[in-house]
Amino acid sequence: MNQTTTTTAVLATTIGHSATPTSTSTMAAPTTPLRGLVLLGGHSTRMGTDKSLLPYAPPSISFAASEPTPLWFRNASLLLPLCPDGVCLSARQVQLPQLPHTLSDGMSVVLDEPGHDIGPAAGLLAAHAAHPDSTFLVLAVDFPLVTPSALTYLLQAHLSSTAPAPVTAYLHPEDGHPEPLMAVWTPDGLARLRYNVEAGKTGPCFTARQIWKDVNAPEGMVEGRGLVRPIDKRWLVNTNTPEQWREAMAALQSEGEAGARG
Numbered sequence: 180m181n182q183t184t185t186t187t188a189v190l191a192t193t194i195g196h197s198a199t200p201t202s203t204s205t206m207a208a209p210t211t212p213l214r215g216l217v218l219l220g221g222h223s224t225r226m227g228t229d230k231s232l233l234p235y236a237p238p239s240i241s242f243a244a245s246e247p248t249p250l251w252f253r254n255a256s257l258l259l260p261l262c263p264d265g266v267c268l269s270a271r272q273v274q275l276p277q278l279p280h281t282l283s284d285g286m287s288v289v290l291d292e293p294g295h296d297i298g299p300a301a302g303l304l305a306a307h308a309a310h311p312d313s314t315f316l317v318l319a320v321d322f323p324l325v326t327p328s329a330l331t332y333l334l335q336a337h338l339s340s341t342a343p344a345p346v347t348a349y350l351h352p353e354d355g356h357p358e359p360l361m362a363v364w365t366p367d368g369l370a371r372l373r374y375n376v377e378a379g380k381t382g383p384c385f386t387a388r389q390i391w392k393d394v395n396a397p398e399g400m401v402e403g404r405g406l407v408r409p410i411d412k413r414w415l416v417n418t419n420t421p422e423q424w425r426e427a428m429a430a431l432q433s434e435g436e437a438g439a440r441g
Contacts, residue, residue: 211313212310212313212314213261213262213313213316214264214265214313214315214316215265215315215316216302216303216306216316216318216364217254217266217267217269217318217319217320218303218317219231219268219302219320220319220321221271221298221299225420226418226419226421226424227421229274229277230250230321230418230419231249231250231251231274231277231320232277233418234249235248235249235250235252235253251320253323254318254325255268256283257318257325257326257327257330258318258330259285260327261331261334262316264310265285265286266285267288267289267306267309267310267315268282268288268289269289269301269302269303269305270288270289270290270302271291272290272291272293275288275290289305289308291305297376298382299319299359299383300383303317303364303369303372303383304369304372304373306369307366307373311366312366314364314365315363315369316330316333316334317359317360319361319417321419322360322416322418323428324414324416324427325361325414326411328410328411329361329409330361333347333361333362336407337363337405340404343363344390344391344404345367345368346359346363346368346391346405347362347405347406347407348361348387348406348407349406349407349408349409349415350407350408350409352408352415353412357384357387357388357391357406359384359386360383361415362387368387371389371390372386391404413430
């Protein structure tokens with residue numbers, strides 16, 4: 180089974196019928212290798228501990244005779260079925276000892292360049308340097324409520340376009356701002372990010388907005404041309420503090436209990 184068939188088959192079987200933006204028969208074939216990228220995060224100052232190691236063990240879920248799943252592994256596991264060319268873990272040098280010596284099949288580590296404190300752009304550009312011809316389905320580690328449907332919906336929206344945008348991302352429901360750290364970044368999009376970083380503009384959101392304004396001129400940022408409305412706003416819940424993390428785990432617990440009652 181080739182890459183196009185694999186990706187299309189997974190999208191067709193994992194996405195819910197209510198989350199289908201268009202038929203899989205209309206999707207353009209991927210023209211580059213498709214990899215996942217988990218951004219393990221920066222210094223986690225507000226959280227007080229490395230966010231990538233937070234134990235993903237909602238009380239409603241049974242992890243019999245096993246340790247809770249680290250958040251990085253949970254998110255990487257969501258990407259693996261969708262990314263036939265594997266999943267990269269973007270990590271800083273100090274995070275390496277926290278990762279297993281042997282990773283699961285399909286997973287690999289790309290190191291951020293030391294001394295370049297440019298935030299999440301460091302992970303994106305490290306992955307681009309390691310695999311310059313690849314498109315990346317990117318997921319920051321601190322999205323604990325993201326689901327398989329969230330990722331398949333986003334990827335399908337990208338592949339279904341007759342001319343996929345260099346960056347395809349969700350729009351936050353509350354404020355309409357794009358989320359570049361749960362997004363599809365193509366080689367062209369990452370090359371633009373690298374150019375901007377070298378010019379001192381390090382924010383991935385700046386690059387994404389710049390690209391969309393170019394692609395969609397004169398309309399500007401237009402939903403449906405690289406910008407996607409999420410079906411469930413909880414997909415984009417980001418946890419940066421202990422309180423936000425507890426709230427996210429409580430939401431998962433409530434959801435699990437409701438499912439059990441149903």
